Amino acid sequence: MPTVPQLFQPRLRAHVSVTFHHIVEAARRIGPYIHRTPILTSAYFNDLFSAELFFKCEHLQRIGAFKARGACNAVMQLDAETARHGVITHSSGNHAQALAYAATLRSIPCTIVMPRTAPLIKKQAVMGYGAMVVECEPTLEDRERTMQAIAQQTGAHIVPPYNDERVIAGQGTAAMELLEDVANLDVIMAPVGGGGLMSGTAIAARAMVPNIDIIGAEPAEAADARISLETGVLQGPPQTMTIADGLRTALGDITFGILQETHVRIVTASEDSIREGLFRVMERMKQVVEPSATVTIGALMEQPDLVRGKRVGVIICGGNLDIRTLNR
Amino acid sequence: MPTVPQLFQPRLRAHVSVTFHHIVEAARRIGPYIHRTPILTSAYFNDLFSAELFFKCEHLQRIGAFKARGACNAVMQLDAETARHGVITHSSGNHAQALAYAATLRSIPCTIVMPRTAPLIKKQAVMGYGAMVVECEPTLEDRERTMQAIAQQTGAHIVPPYNDERVIAGQGTAAMELLEDVANLDVIMAPVGGGGLMSGTAIAARAMVPNIDIIGAEPAEAADARISLETGVLQGPPQTMTIADGLRTALGDITFGILQETHVRIVTASEDSIREGLFRVMERMKQVVEPSATVTIGALMEQPDLVRGKRVGVIICGGNLDIRTLNR
Numbered sequence: 001m002p003t004v005p006q007l008f009q010p011r012l013r014a015h016v017s018v019t020f021h022h023i024v025e026a027a028r029r030i031g032p033y034i035h036r037t038p039i040l041t042s043a044y045f046n047d048l049f050s051a052e053l054f055f056k057c058e059h060l061q062r063i064g065a066f067k068a069r070g071a072c073n074a075v076m077q078l079d080a081e082t083a084r085h086g087v088i089t090h091s092s093g094n095h096a097q098a099l100a101y102a103a104t105l106r107s108i109p110c111t112i113v114m115p116r117t118a119p120l121i122k123k124q125a126v127m128g129y130g131a132m133v134v135e136c137e138p139t140l141e142d143r144e145r146t147m148q149a150i151a152q153q154t155g156a157h158i159v160p161p162y163n164d165e166r167v168i169a170g171q172g173t174a175a176m177e178l179l180e181d182v183a184n185l186d187v188i189m190a191p192v193g194g195g196g197l198m199s200g201t202a203i204a205a206r207a208m209v210p211n212i213d214i215i216g217a218e219p220a221e222a223a224d225a226r227i228s229l230e231t232g233v234l235q236g237p238p239q240t241m242t243i244a245d246g247l248r249t250a251l252g253d254i255t256f257g258i259l260q261e262t263h264v265r266i267v268t269a270s271e272d273s274i275r276e277g278l279f280r281v282m283e284r285m286k287q288v289v290e291p292s293a294t295v296t297i298g299a300l301m302e303q304p305d306l307v308r309g310k311r312v313g314v315i316i317c318g319g320n321l322d323i324r325t326l327n328r
Numbered sequence: 329m330p331t332v333p334q335l336f337q338p339r340l341r342a343h344v345s346v347t348f349h350h351i352v353e354a355a356r357r358i359g360p361y362i363h364r365t366p367i368l369t370s371a372y373f374n375d376l377f378s379a380e381l382f383f384k385c386e387h388l389q390r391i392g393a394f395k396a397r398g399a400c401n402a403v404m405q406l407d408a409e410t411a412r413h414g415v416i417t418h419s420s421g422n423h424a425q426a427l428a429y430a431a432t433l434r435s436i437p438c439t440i441v442m443p444r445t446a447p448l449i450k451k452q453a454v455m456g457y458g459a460m461v462v463e464c465e466p467t468l469e470d471r472e473r474t475m476q477a478i479a480q481q482t483g484a485h486i487v488p489p490y491n492d493e494r495v496i497a498g499q500g501t502a503a504m505e506l507l508e509d510v511a512n513l514d515v516i517m518a519p520v521g522g523g524g525l526m527s528g529t530a531i532a533a534r535a536m537v538p539n540i541d542i543i544g545a546e547p548a549e550a551a552d553a554r555i556s557l558e559t560g561v562l563q564g565p566p567q568t569m570t571i572a573d574g575l576r577t578a579l580g581d582i583t584f585g586i587l588q589e590t591h592v593r594i595v596t597a598s599e600d601s602i603r604e605g606l607f608r609v610m611e612r613m614k615q616v617v618e619p620s621a622t623v624t625i626g627a628l629m630e631q632p633d634l635v636r637g638k639r640v641g642v643i644i645c646g647g648n649l650d651i652r653t654l655n656r
Contacts, residue, residue, distance in 0.1 A: 038366075059614045279652055286387045286647040288614040319614040324607055327655040 017254065018165045020207035023172035023200060030072040030170060033105055037061050037174070039181055044284040049300055051307040054185070056178040059289045059319025066174050066197055066317050067098035067161075073170030074159045075102035083108050085155035090136075090143040092118040093246055094318055095161035100129035102159075111156055113147045115139075121322070162196030163252025172200025178313045179208045186310035189296045191317050192216035192225045192266060193247035195255025201315060202262035215306065216259070216266045217299040219244045219274060225251055226266035229259060244274055246292035246318070267306065269298030277301060281316075290321045345582065346493045348535035351500035351528060358400040358498060361433055365389050365502070367509055372612040377628055379635040382513070384506040387617045387647025394502050394525055394645050395426035395489075401498030402487045403430035411436050413483035418464075418471040420446040421574055422646055423489035428457035430487075439484055441475045443467075449650070490524030491580025500528025506641045507536045514638040517624045519645050520544035520553045520594060521575035523583030529643060530590035543634065544587070544594045545627040547572045547602060553579055554594035557587060572602055574620035574646070595634065597626030605629060609644075618649045 037057045045053050058066040075087060086109030089099050096112045103110035110131035114123060115138035123133045136146040151158055160167065174197070175188060188205045192198045198216045205212050218225050222238035228251055237250040251259065269277070277294030281287055293316045300307060365385045373381050386394040403415060414437030417427050424440045431438035438459035442451060443466035451461045464474040479486055488495065502525070503516060516533045520526045526544045533540050546553050550566040556579055565578040579587065597605070605622030609615055621644045628635060 064614065282616045282651045286392065286616040288610045288616055323610045323654070325655060326651070327653060 018168045018172070018199065018203055018258065020203055022165065022169035023176055023204050026069070026073040026166075026169040027173040027176055029076050030069055030173065033062070033072050033076075033102075034068050034173075035061055036177055039178065040285060040287070042285050044280075045297070049304050049307055049312075050309060052311045053307075054178065054182045054311070054313050055285070056174055056313060056315045057287070058174055059287060059293065059316050061318070063094065063097040063101050064318055064320045065094035065098065065290075066171055066315070067094040068101055069173050070162075070164075070167035070170035070196060070200075071095065071098035071102040071159060072105065073173075074164065074166040075099070075106060075108075077166055078106075078157060082157050085157065086110055087159050088113070088147055088151050088154075088156035089159050089161065090114070090147045091161055092122050093161075094320055096122070096126050096131075097129065099159050100126045100131035103131060104129050109154075109156070111150055111154070113143055113150070115143065119322075160252075162194030162249070163254050164196075165254065168196050168199045168203075168255065168258070170200070171197045172204045174315055175201040175204040175313070176208065178315065179205065182311070182313060184311055185209060185212060185313045187213040187215060187307055188313040188315075189215045189217060190315040191244070191247055191292050191295045192218045192251075193292065194249040195225065195251040195259055197315065197317060198225075198264060199255045199258040199262075202258060202264050206262050214262060214264045216264050217296040218247055218266060218268055219295055220268040220270050222248050223266070223268050225259065226268060228256055229264070229266055232260075242274070243271055244292040244295050246290065247295060267299040267303060269295045269302060273298030273301050287316070288319045288321060288323060289316055290318050293317045293319070346496045346500070346527065346531055346586065348531055350493065350497035351504055351532050354397070354401040354494075354497040355501040355504055357404050358397055358501065361390070361400050361404075361430075362396050362501075363389055364505055367506065368613060368615070370613050372608075373625070377632050377635055378637060380639045381635075382506065382510045382639070382641050383613070384502055384641060384643045385615070386502055387615060387621065387644050389646075391422065391425040391429050392646055392648045393422035393426065393618075394499055394643070395422040396429055397501050398490075398492075398495035398498035398524060398528075399423065399426035399430040399487060400433065401501075402492065402494040403427070403434060403436075405494055406434075406485060410485050413485065414438055415487050416441070416475055416479050416482075416484035417487050417489065418442070418475045419489055420450055421489075422648055424450070424454050424459075425457065427487050428454045428459035431459060432457050437482075437484070439478055439482070441471055441478070443471065447650075488580075490522030490527075490577070491582050492524075493582065496524050496527045496531075496583065496586070498528070499525045500532040502643055503529040503532040503641070504536065506643065507533060510639070510641060512639055513537060513540060513641045515541040515543060515635055516641040516643070517543045517545060518643040519572070519575055519620050519623045520546045521620065522577040523553065523579040523587055525643065525645060526553075526592060527583045527586040527590075530586060530592050534590050542590060542592045544592050545624040546575055546594060546596055547623055548596040548598050550576050551594070551596050553587065554596060556584055557592070557594055560588075570602070571599055572620040572623050574618065575623060595627040595631060597623045597630060601626030601629050615644070616647045616649060616651060617644050618646050621645045621647070
């Protein structure tokens with residue numbers, strides 16, 4: 001048995017519990033609160049890969065990442081009595097800002113548990129939305145313990161970052177928009193961390209373009225999803241470091257099941273490829289994106305045959321990068 | 329008499345020689361070869377300045393800057409016999425790439441004279457368009473002398489970077505598009521270096537919205553345009569350094585005359601304000617822009633009263649920034 005951290009109370013499920021219908025409903029539900037992000041093309045990358053690439057720009061989404069979609073879809077579904085007690089999560093990343101943003105839409109309390117070592121700028125970003133930040137020790141155990149304790153005291157509703165049907169359905173709306181806006185895609189690609197975006201993407205893509213090739217990209221240094229899918233055994237979080245820090249997360253049981261059933265293929269990118277992809281997106285497309293967003297491009301630089309001659313949708317997951325310390 | 333370098337054979341003129349009609353013609357002429365760039369808005373900057381800002385995104389223009397417009401407008405007007413001998417300029421900046429790009433459209437030779445100290449990446453960018461790079465000593469005199477010598481030998485036609493009616497008319501198409509796309513602007517702003525963009529912007533804006541407030545922004549460390557307009561005496565290029573290196577240029581006699589006649593107001597920004605504006609555009613709008621582009625935003629951070637409560641068009645001039653050495 002692999003060691004899977006008991007994070008956000010994972011449940012064991014026999015089959016995929018999120019359907020395309022849930023994504024369509026999520027799109028209707030969250031439409032007023034999120035941006036329908038633009039799709040950019042780049043002659044440079046088309047030439048580089050001898051393909052037609054369509055970049056879905058979730059770095060231009062509210063809070064600078066696709067995470068706004070899932071958090072809004074979860075929060076908007078809460079009944080009034082549940083919502084009244086507020087929402088809580090533990091995160092030092094984009095999900096923290098996303099939940100804080102979603103809570104403002106219903107004017108409900110929001111608590112974010114963050115390790116005390118998290119950068120001040122991340123705490124400030126969350127507090128900027130009126131959320132309360134509670135610090136904890138920088139271990140998964142203390143994050144979880146602190147969150148559960150507060151949830152019990154306050155009755156706050158826990159919104160997990162990815163292993164949650166409502167969150168997955170929300171994230172799937174990005175791929176749905178992409179496939180609505182660009183016809184005849186042969187391939188759709190997204191980064192894989194906990195698998196929330198990838199699961200939503202795969203469900204939408206399989207429903208809308210049944211024969212599409214669905215490719216998830218993860219850092220070679222954090223290739224737990226690839227191993228999980230190859231072995232059929234859910235791996236724990238990688239112990240290694242990667243500049244795509246948003247992707248240093250294991251799949252959950254729900255996202256693992258969805259990736260298995262939708263036949264997602266996983267490819268990897270080295271740290272050098274991710275970094276080079278990051279610079280080239282900034283230099284050539286003039287877009288500020290985060291390293292987690294260029295793991296797809298890094299993987300294509302290593303394996304251009306994956307897309308040669310094809311029409312490829314690429315989901316750019318976010319743009320929350322500390323530009324002031326980029327080269328340090 | 330001030331010392332005005334005899335750069336690109338300046339001519340003395342009695343009145344404005346570029347009209348709105350020239351800009352309309354330029355738009356028709358260059359339309360197939362340039363992007364109609366998008367206009368972005370930002371809730372963050374609207375809040376910061378208590379105004380409605382509309383950013384015209386010339387960093388998403390071909391070659392990454394508005395300069396593609398003027399170069400194309402000049403090159404497309406050459407008769408076949410003149411064009412046959414090719415075009416030449418001296419520049420280590422965006423005008424070099426712009427002219428190289430424009431030359432490819434007519435498949436004519438292009439020579440760029442660059443100081444031997446220019447970064448390799450700039451030479452490579454120009455050579456990537458098939459232009460020839462000729463190195464010279466890093467002085468204005470040697471740049472000019474080298475260019476004139478080659479032009480005489482080859483018959484190549486000189487396309488100056490800003491003090492040229494065709495170039496000015498081309499640059500004016502950016503403001504024309506902005507004013508077509510956004511109604512009821514109270515203010516239009518652009519950076520001022522040699523004054524090509526500012527001249528074209530002012531002519532288009534005065535014709536399309538006669539009472540609009542036209543504001544040029546330049547670095548406080550390179551405030552030659554402000555002094556020129558205040559004193560009525562054309563100043564030479566500033567001797568100081570600025571991170572907005574594209575703006576370390578004096579006005580020419582043509583651009584000086586246009587800025588006088590169109591009642592352009594000049595404001596300045598400190599180096600700190602330009603830098604802070606740069607980071608905030610990248611952090612909040614997720615756009616990669618060059619420091620010359622954020623001198624407008626830096627000036628507004630120092631003087632928000634200029635635009636409070638108003639609808640403001642801001643031309644983002646370009647995005648050619650060395651992202652790999654940003655923090656060094």
